[in-house]
Amino acid sequence: MRSRISWLVLATTSAVVMAFVIPLCLLVQTLAADRAMSAADQAARNVALAMAGDSRTQLEGYLGDLNRSIVPQVSVLTESGRSLGTSEDLRQDPEVQRALDGESVRVQTGEGGAVLLPVAGSRGTAVVRATVTEADLGRGVSAAWTAIVLLGLVLLALGWFIARQLGRRISEPLQEVAQTAHQLREGDLTARADVRGTPETVELARALNGLAERTGELLAAERAAVGDLSHRLRTPVTALRLDAESVDDPAVAARLQEHITTLQLTVDQIVKEARRPVQDTLSARCDAAAVIAERVAFWSPLAEDDGRALEIDLDRGPLPVPVSAADLADLLDVLIDNVFAHTADGTGFSVTLRGPDPGPGRDSGSGPAGGTARLTVADDGTGWASEPRPGPGRTGLGLDIARRTAQDCGGHLVRGTTRSGGARVEVALPLVDQAG
Secondary structure (H helix, E strand, C coil), rough: CCCHHHHHHHHHHHHHHHHHHHHHHHHHHHHHHHHHHHHHHHHHHHHHHHHCCCHHHHHHHHHHHHHEEEEEEEEEEECCCCCECCCCCCCCCCCHHHHCCCCCCCEECCCEEEEEEEEECEEEEEEEEEEEEEEHHCCHHHHHHHHHHHHHHHHHHHHHHHHHHHHHHHHHHHHHHHHHHHHHHCCCCCCCCCCCCCCCHHHHHHHHHHHHHEEEEEEHHHHHHHHHHHHHHHHHHHHHHHHHHHCCCCCHHHHHHHHHHHHHHHHHHHHHHHCCHHHHCCCCCEEEEHHHHHHHHHHHHHHHCCCCEEEEEECCCCCCCCCCCCHHHHHHHHHHHHHHHHHHCCEEEEEECCCCCCCCCCCCCCCCCCCCEEEEECCCCCCCCCCCCCCCCCCCHHHHHHHHHHHHHHEEEEEECCCCCEEEEEEEEEEECCCC
């Protein structure tokens, strides 16, 4: 916007300056020519007055002194046809013939100008001619034009500077409003725009601030409502669990307990989502390498206590992915918990994290600008069962949560088997620019 305003003002100022500079230059040229012709006319009249009392011998000396001291060159054609003050024959000049007829002549051509005055005497008519060259007609014009052009350039520069200052006063408040909008988009609902600038910008900032406040109120009300609903569901779920425990048929009781556990996990997930800060849902990003390393360190002692061999192979970070640290930690916890839940004690497993190939000449620890990070959890068990192992928390809901977490950030989850027949889960997460 600042550049557009500056160019608009510069174009307008240029048009105005040119509208004045061109006529002014032409006027200066005309005034210089008129000044030279006026000087020639004055010199001719002075010589005409001097001819009244001077002899022709004195006149010739007077003309010589005069032509050496002033710019117009003055010459005289006497009554007898003699040319004084010049080496040319004035009788050959057609303008002189016009003056001999009693006409005062003032001519200006591309080669210069001349003023011819007839002087009548007792012995006939004499002609006084004062001439100026083309250089005399344009004397001082170049310097004046240079000054005018420089003045025009100064005015253009001044206009450009003023336009930049005015543009900054308009654009900076708008940029601040835009920055506030970006902060709100990233999840910072406490961001507010400064109410300043033009009336339109002030109104925009107030509207954006009002929108941010209203958005925060609506999100808070929605989460409060969801949280309240989730807590209300806990009471009937607890009642159902107590009723299921009183069922005499063991098979029916186990099936009911399994369904109630699934319902309980779902309610717990809703409560967890409702309590999550707004910033975590609107602006999710973390370093996958750091989060995975932290969670593997948490699970390592548990694996050791359970007699499970744990292989860890993690690429160096940073590996920025568009998912919150809490969600990525939950995803890995679900995958490792499935290993503990669905394999026998002492079964080994591995956790692998791979970033994109850095390629030749790139430092793998400098952080990728794109690509995919792949998290793999594989075990040495018997592979995927057709049905999940019965018991509390063994419904397969955790794997669905992990799949949804990956899909929500643009990734995917794939189940497979290892070469030894064990279960293998690979999660692909898109990488994002660290500066983004």
